[in-house]
Amino acid sequence: MAGTGSAPAAPGSTPGATSGPPVAPRPLDPIDRSIMRLLQADGRASIRSVAEQVHVSRANAYARINRLIDDGVIRGFTARVNHERAGQGASAYITLKIVQNSWRTVREQLRELPGAAHIALVSGDFDVLLLVHTPDNRTLRELVLTRLQAIPEVLSTRTLLVFEETDLLDTGPGPGGGAPTIAEESP
DSSP: BOOOOOOHHHHHHHTTBBBBSSSOOOOOOOOHHHHHHHHHHTTTOOOHHHHHHHHHHHHHHHHHHHHHHHTSSOOOOOOOOOOOTTTTOOOEEEEEEOOOOOOHHHHHHEEEEEETTEEEEOOOOOSSEEEESSSSHHHHHHHIIIIIIISTTEEEEEEEESSSOOTTTTTTTSSSSOOOOOOOOOO
């Protein structure tokens, strides 16, 4: 999936993504996997901290992280949000059955939905799995009944309310994991 070109990615594009044929994945060694786990737990970890934890030099850690980014293994860095505290107290997985061969059209329309967090084309009894976060159940109902069901290619939906969720990447103490800390890098 990744190209090795040095041109900067276009705004809004995924780093390491290309429109050409897929590239075979590069085998990752245990140090690469450790670096990925550390960055998944704390995307703001300093190079020094990562290097110390995986027992390599800072230059080696820096080169490995850049290679993982260039190869498209690491697609970016993001914040994990507590949706309830952010005013998005209602979450649901919504399954959709869609018209055959309409995936690309439907995907683009789902991307525009307020609160859409994850979209997956899947196999089984339904075609698409959509995760949404909304302020409340009324807003969720409106999203399903007026926005989703208005998409001509959507044949049916089923809504599964999320009562509680656990982020498996949260590794800190207490409910919801530890608070992130600002990583400091000294010269």
